[in-house]
Amino acid sequence: MPGIVLIGTQWGDEGKGKITDLLADQMDIVVRYQGGDNAGHTVIDGSQEFRFHLIPSGILYPHIACVIGNGVVINPKVLIEELDGLESRGVSTDKLLISCNAHLVMPYHLILDGARELKLGKSKIGTTHKGIGPAYADKTSRTGLRIQDMLDMKIFKKKLEIVLKEKNEILTKIYDFEPLDLDKIVTDYTGYAKRLEKHIADTSLVVNKALDESKNVFFEGAQGTLLDIDHGTYPFVTSSSPLSGGACVGVGVGPKRIDRVIGVVKAYITRVGSGPFPTELDDEVGNTMREKGGEYGTTTGRPRRCGWFDAVILRYANMINGLTEIAVTKLDVLSQFEKIKICVGYEHKGKVYDNFPPHQTIVHKCKPVYEEVGGWMEGLNNITNYDDLPKAAQEYLARIEELGGVPIKMVSVGPKRRQIIFKS
Ligand code: GDP
Ligand code: IMO
């Protein structure tokens, strides 16, 4: 069973970092396949907290090779800061490999991300301002610069000179910014290249060889299903494909290599940034979820919008990712509530939708159809056996399984590694 993909089933921040770290122990390689440093994956190892943005959440285990695949967009400055930060805390990063085909986030991407959001005003996407959208746009329009371009700074400069002419026109004429200096960027990226050179590799070959040898490869998704560029709540999405299918393209492996697809499911829903959110709670219940769940962005510190669990979303995530199992996280946060609601459908103009509506107006305007179940009102943080969970918590989980049509294999009851229940 060597190829395992882990994905977020909602709008991100489901606890992917925690589950990746937990399972990484049994892996040989952990690989990121899309996104960039818009991701923020939290791992708690003993008393230490780590927040990973570009580096896979398996890096804490010295036996694991960590790979940043071709589908990721890399801000080299951020990557170097992350590497230095880990080294200074005694974590070796020697076994990190970076795909030579991954695209670079450039200084103009960062500026354009912010400037476009500002221009959009109230209609803004609420991006992380990490330059992700503009970097993927350049990749698609074939004007991007890649990691491998940094291995030959002459070529890098030639390509940049052409691109920068156009970017500077946009920056100065449309957004009223100062133009960027070619030589300054070349000097900065020459420094980054020197620091990162030893990590650059043909990562698709490395991962395929490992799979040939029946080694365990873990594909760590970033973001979540509803932030997918094709299948998410467009345009309030990110610019890559966080789905299980994205793992094949973002690393360079065939679909037959994937044996398991684990969906990470938060026991309620959160979202950062703009866009529709049918079960959002703009009240005391939502505030309690935010405070008890520590729902503040790992990357930007923004408060996350909170709401009840939504089975329509889980069914959709199951369908488009081909989930083999799910890990339910943050069940402990729901210990606060006497009554808990589960959204089982969306009602719009007298019609009830069990499946995620294809027309987004419905997602914006629908009313959630709720089922109410009893809460358990007791702490779960120290429970390690499924049978020891309160009966009401077991019933809640059983209903999630039933509505989602996918078995639960793990239940997380706290942020620490040991706060996990395996379910047979
Ligand atoms: P990711 O982006 O999917 O990796 O998730 P984040 O790390 O951005 O956000 C998840 C947050 O919840 C982090 O602060 C985790 O430490 C925390 N967390 C993960 N699992 C649990 C859990 O089961 N219970 C609680 N209370 N916190 C958790
Ligand atoms: P992890 O991996 C939650 C959201 C942003 C915004 C939208 C577009 O930690 O789950 P972008 O900067 O990607 O152009 O922003 O996507 N977003 C995330 N939300 N978790 C993430 O990553 C996210 N990465 C991007 O808030 O709404």
Ligand code: MG
């Ligand atoms: Mg996160």
